[in-house]
Amino acid sequence: MRPTLRDGDACLVLWGAPPRPGDVVVARLPERGLGIKRAEFADPDGSWWLRSDNVGVGTDSATFGMVAATDILGRVVARYWPxxxxxxxxxxxxxP
Incomplete structure (x- = not known):
């Protein structure tokens, strides 16, 4: 899959907006700091499975596990630069 965003892209983020499956989100990733990933699905406890759009290069929940809903900081709604x-x-x- 082609990456949706590239290094250096400037984005508009709706901070505090709850994710929906398929959204691009900003999240605190375990032992990695902030990251931009695609929200796939949530468990009943509210944890999210996050996927990289660039699977060959990026990491995702297959590496670091589910991410708590409180660690999803906002939804990316647009790229405004370049x-x-x-x-x-x-x-x-x-x-599954």
Missing amino acids: RPRPLRRRRVRPA
């Missing part, structure tokens, strides 16, 4: 464009939710597979 070329502005809104981000769309991607259709995601149902939870």
Whole structure:
């Protein structure tokens, strides 16, 4: 899958906005600091499975596990630099 965002892209984030499956989110990642990932699905306890759009290079929940809902800081809604464009939710597979 092609990455949605690249290093150096400037984004508009709705801080505090709850994620929905398929959204690009800013999250505190375990032992990695902040990261931008795609929210796949939530467990009944509210933890989220996050996926990298660039699977060959990036890390995701397969590496660091589920991320607590309190660690999802906001939704990325648009890239405004270098070329502005809104981000769309991607259709995601149902939870296993």
